[in-house]
Amino acid sequence: MSRISLDPPRNLRYRIATWLMRRKFGAELDPARAMGHHMGVATGYGILEAQALGWKAVPHRLKDLAVMASAVRIGCSWCVDFGSWESTTHGVPLEKLEAVPHWRDSDLFDEEERLVMEYAEAMTADPPEVTDELTAALRRFLSERQLVELTMMIALENLRSRFNAAAGLTGQGFKDRCEIPARPPEGTVAR
Template sequence: MPRIPAVTPADAGPLVKMAYKYAAKQYGEVPEPFAVSAHHPKLFVASAMHELAAQKASTTLPANVRELAVYRVAWTIGCSWCVDFGTMLQRLDGLDVDRLKEIGNYAESSLYTDDEKAAIAYADAMTGDVHGESGVTDEQVADLARRFGNNGVVELTYQIGLENMRARVNSALGITDQGFSTDACRVPWADDTVTG
């Protein structure tokens, strides 16, 4: 259970209800971060619009590179909701989710390409330690620019930064895995014994 309860459809305003229907159609269930953020309707709308815009704008990088870097951030921070949702997104993109088991040992794993390893290492450098200190170097950014172009580096940086925000917000609010990776999604406003 999150530290702040989800807003139920009965308690939601018309705009939030409409967003819930869209999210349930898109993902099979309403993502719990949406349902918790609905307590602040203006931020809810701003966040939803931002997520849609960022998704539509992020078309430079190959999906596998972008999604693995984002997944690594979620895994590093320990956001079980983001790991769960990220696994589903990779599966829906037709990516090999079995290799996610090797994400902790990606540098030595033969399951990841050199481009993927470079993006994951960048995610680690950007995410920093628990004090938020970045370990990004000029050489690392230059290498990524050779691989993906300047626009690819900007997209990768943006997506990693965005996932840092998502994962830290979800972790702080106690939002945990919902079952997206297993197609057994928990309904955000139901008690823990009920599944959707």
């Protein structure tokens, strides 16, 4: 059960936002429903998210793995659920996303991906545990511009995850949308 009501006042701005969410995601997002009690907060946050969509210096797969590593570290089940769906739309295999909680023991990730997840976890720690050595290792793969974008993306996920976890939000079934359907028995035709 959420700690903030998911039934905000249905004023005109909220109804417009709801229409846009349903159109883009097929559902009202619970974080937006919680923020709907304060449309100034919801609007400011929405502008930040809209701007983040235009950040294109870092490949989606790296940002998605960083976001997932941060969400897992914080324990935001809503973010893991939504992030799984969103990342698969960017082409990240679900198998990789499910391995993020134990990425250090998995052979699914290359060196660059491992450094990105390590950086995300180090940024998400309280207090942050980012070291000069870790940053130098990332610079072998990322330009300064990319490092700034990755850092801000992880900071944005910390904002998301901490709000959602504090609000008590849990998954909305987005991950179920990215499950690969079972293969039909041999000799049958899939429809």
